[in-house]
Amino acid sequence: MLNILAQTGAGEMLEGLKAIGAGLGYGLAxxxxxxxxxxxxxxxxxxxxxxxxxxGMVRTxxxxxxxxxxxxxxxxxxxxxLLLP
Amino acid sequence: xxxxxxxxxxSIKQKPEEELIVESVSGQPEKRIANHLALRALWVSPLxxxxxxxxxxxxxAVSALLALVLVSFxxxxxxxxxxxxxxxxxxxxxxxxxxxYVVRLAILTGVVMSVRSFDxxxxxxxxxxxxxxxxxxxATETRYISASLAYPDLKPTSSKEIR
Numbered sequence: 001m002l003n004i005l006a007q008t009g010a011g012e013m014l015e016g017l018k019a020i021g022a023g024l025g026y027g028l029a030x031x032x033x034x035x036x037x038x039x040x041x042x043x044x045x046x047x048x049x050x051x052x053x054x055x056g057m058v059r060t061x062x063x064x065x066x067x068x069x070x071x072x073x074x075x076x077x078x079x080x081x082l083l084l085p
Numbered sequence: 086x087x088x089x090x091x092x093x094x095x096s097i098k099q100k101p102e103e104e105l106i107v108e109s110v111s112g113q114p115e116k117r118i119a120n121h122l123a124l125r126a127l128w129v130s131p132l133x134x135x136x137x138x139x140x141x142x143x144x145x146a147v148s149a150l151l152a153l154v155l156v157s158f159x160x161x162x163x164x165x166x167x168x169x170x171x172x173x174x175x176x177x178x179x180x181x182x183x184x185x186y187v188v189r190l191a192i193l194t195g196v197v198m199s200v201r202s203f204d205x206x207x208x209x210x211x212x213x214x215x216x217x218x219x220x221x222x223x224a225t226e227t228r229y230i231s232a233s234l235a236y237p238d239l240k241p242t243s244s245k246e247i248r
Contacts (some may be wrong), residue, residue: 026194030190033186034183034186034187037182037183037186038179038183041178041179041182041183042179045175045178045179048175049175053234054234056112056114056234056237056238057114057232057233057234057237059114059115059167059171059237060114060115060118060230060232060237060238061232062115062167063114063115063118063119063163063164063167064118064223064226064227064230066163066182066186067160067163067219067223068223070159070163070186070189070219071216071219071220071223073186073190074193074215074216074219075216077190077193077194077197077215078212078215078216080194081197081201081208081211081212082208082209082212084201
């Protein structure tokens with residue numbers, strides 16, 4: 001492994017590290033929204049179970065909450081495609 | 086005779102309210118909001134296409150168009166997943182929303198990774214349009230959301246009025 005790394009040029013190494021960083025960044029950026037969406041949906045289901053008559057209102061709020069939370073993952077995605085070599 | 090006049094007056098007064106009530110009846114609030122968002126994305130698309138075309142040429146305009154299509158698809162797919170799964174069970178809703186999030190991100194990544202090597206794809210206008218459209222459309226959509234018991238999705242307007 002170290003021999004292979006020693007044989008590669010500095011430019012190639014930099015490109016590879018950039019790709020690894022971009023992938024790691026995207027993966028880490030997707031974790032937060034995943035937790036957030038889970039929280040949003042969990043609380044929405046809880047409130048729908050408590051008050052079924054307000055299910056429509058809760059679904060509206062849930063949809064908007066999911067979409068806003070997803071924007072964080074999109075920011076990670078944008079950074080990923082901008083960093084990719 | 087008097088009663089007839091009274092009924093006529095009542096019917097004239099009640100007509101707009103009836104229209105509002107008919108419009109508000111919808112069992113799929115997220116679908117209505119997603120359709121409204123997609124329509125708004127269609128409205129703002131010329132602005133992004135022109136700005137991208139001025140800044141990056143034809144490739145920028147095509148990239149911005151791709152971003153707009155992906156944003157609309159994202160909203161519509163998210164709403165369709167909720168609409169279908171909420172009819173089955175709360176557990177299904179939970180699972181499909183979280184699974185749908187991963188699948189939609191995978192589709193987005195797959196589409197971009199497959200087209201990024203083409204000459205007509207420009208990263209910067211694509212990224213800019215994707216982020217600004219997604220956040221901007223959502224922020225403006227909050228002005229049109231009622232989220233009340235009577236009108237759970239969009240604010241009521243007369244059916245002929247353009248939003």
